[in-house]
Amino acid sequence: MYHFIVGSSSEGICLLSDADILSAYTPHLQIVGLTGGEYLLKNIGNADDVIVNREKVVMARVTGNTRIDIGKTDFSIKALLDSGGKISIECKKDRQATVPQERIENSRICSAGASDECDIFLPSPRVAWKSFDLKRKGENWFIHPVHGNRKPILWEKDKNLKVGQYQLSRKDEELKAIQVTHNRLDLSNIIVTKEIYDKNEKRKKKADLANNVSLSIKSGEFVGIIGPSGAGKSVLLKAIRGIEPMTSGDIFINFQNTSENKHLLEKIGFICQNDIVYNELTVEENIRSSAQLRLPSDWPVEAIWERADQIIKKLSLEDCCGKRVSEISGGQKKRVNLANELVWEPDFILADEVCSGLSAYDTNNIVRHLRNIADSGKIVMLTIHTPDIETLDYMDMLLVYDKGGYIAYYGPAKEAMKYFSRDHYSPHKSPKLIFDVLEREKSESDIFQKAKENTDKTISYPPPKNFAKKIRYLPRCW
Structure with missing residues (x-):
């Protein structure tokens, strides 16, 4: 068993091991190492200083990958130890829009x-x-x-x-x-029916992959989507982005129907499961080439490079930016995919199975970055196959899909385990419990009734008429 102190300054977070540096840092946490890769945290600073999984704590038991927030900096114990005991932060403020302060004279x-x-x-x-x-x-x-x-x-x-x-x-x-900075996404009675091949019956048949899905999401929310394979998780994201045609239903962005206002889809960034990168180029070259393609054509090269560098720092890719993509890890490659979308600053991020095939550490790292993106005011939706408890802790809301495209649950991610353990016993104290419940035999009427109950709770209403009459939209190149 060992222990150490974590403190902060304007430069970042640091392990405090020598008494002579205590004056330069404000101590916040005492961390005690336990068996099994766990740690005991004790808040030794201000009671409001330390947040674990978005909850203020005085004492908490965590793993090496658990998200810890001190001030405006988030980190994990593993990341802190891997970085040599110090995580620097950039205190540069976001640039604000400015207009002439004086009165605009005639003919000016x-x-x-x-x-x-x-x-x-x-x-x-x-x-x-x-x-x-x-x-x-x-x-x-x-x-x-x-x-x-x-x-x-x-x-x-x-x-x-x-x-x-x-x-x-x-x-x-x-x-x-x-x-x-305030955006809103509303899904109203979305139905997507596709013809798929049934391996058991060895023939094609129609299947519902989104069945009367209705919900509302606001800026700053991180929504996770889980469910059995083939339930329609990816299809739902593609329908929102306009890639997959809907059988019926409406999608509203800021109370405007996307079917009537196609330009609204340009606000949405989509990250697919398969990596879309150039393996022979370096990480930096990939992100710069994406910036050149995505940013307005009249931006000077220096400004494009600066924007690419900002995203590289934001996603902690500095250590591998000079390496070819073929030489980096799977987790780093996923972050390059994410960076390619973030360069043009979309208001919505739809990430489809981006954690597939990654280790628990890399999955946690990706989800932590998505959490940070949501905290900056974006709407983030992530489909994920088998999340763990710590992954759920990063999410605000969880949408659980059942076979047939029904909503089995939509609500706070932290309440999902309690919801699914009400009437069912499972040996798992993890999200596997949810899949245990979903895989149990149940009649079609039971599925429909549960879906109706959840849909009634999450339904979004049509936007008010003439809501956006006073806003004139300019073309994207402006």
Whole structure:
């Protein structure tokens, strides 16, 4: 048995072993090593300082991969030990949108774009470097597109202008720019029926892979999706992204139907199970090439490289960025796939079986990064085949799919084990218990009744009419 102290400073998290460095760090945790790879944590700092699996603790028993938060930094004991006892953090603040503070005089032209040289500065990988010019003529304001031979557009009074994830508003001669961080995804009565091959009957037959699925997800939520093989988990994600056609139902993003507003699908990043990377290129070259393809075409090379470097640091890929993808581990390769989507900063991340075939440590690492993405205000959905308890702890909500595309459970991830152990005994004290219950023989009427109960709890209602009339959307290249 051994113990050590963990402290923090403005530079990061560190193991405190020498008395002479105690003055430079604030002690937070005493960690005692136990048998079986477990540790006992004791909070020796402020009562609100230490969070384990998003819950404040005074004392807790954890494993090496358990997520621990101190301030705005999250880590695991294994990651801390593997890094030599120190995890540095970057304290750089996110750049904010800026607009001219003075009144916009008549005939003045204001440039807008992702470049900090623009009068209206909109820092985003989804906004062109030089997007448009804004010119005032009397009481009228006109938008002059920089790219293409487009005619000036009249910016009507009392209407907001949507550029990337920013919303511009004007009142008299004053401008305001607000970054829209609140998004919402609603699924209403989604049904997907496909013709699949039945190996037992040796013939094709129709099967329901999403059966009346209705739910609502808000910004900052991390939703896990589990269920038996062939239940339709991947099909649901593909239907949301528009890859898989729906038999019936509606999908709403911010109360707008995606079938009528296809441009809304551009907010969604999709990571498939199979790796889409260039094995002969280095990690850095893969992410840079993705940035060149995904970012607006007028971005200068230096800005593209800077954006790629930001994502490399965000996903802790610095140690392998110079290696070929064919030489790195499976977990690192999955993070490269994730990085290729994050370069253009989507509002939604749909990850389909990205943890398949990975070790428990690599799975935990991927899920931890997805948790961080959700904490930044994104909506994250992950299909995962066999999660463990620690994986569930990272998730806000859990959607359990049963055969036939029915919802067996949708609710807080931490309540799922309690829900499935109400009427059933299982020797497993892990998510395997859920699969034990799902695999038990049950009549079709029982499945339908349970699905109806869960659907009634999660149903989302149609959006109000004329909800988005006051918002004018500009093309993506702006």
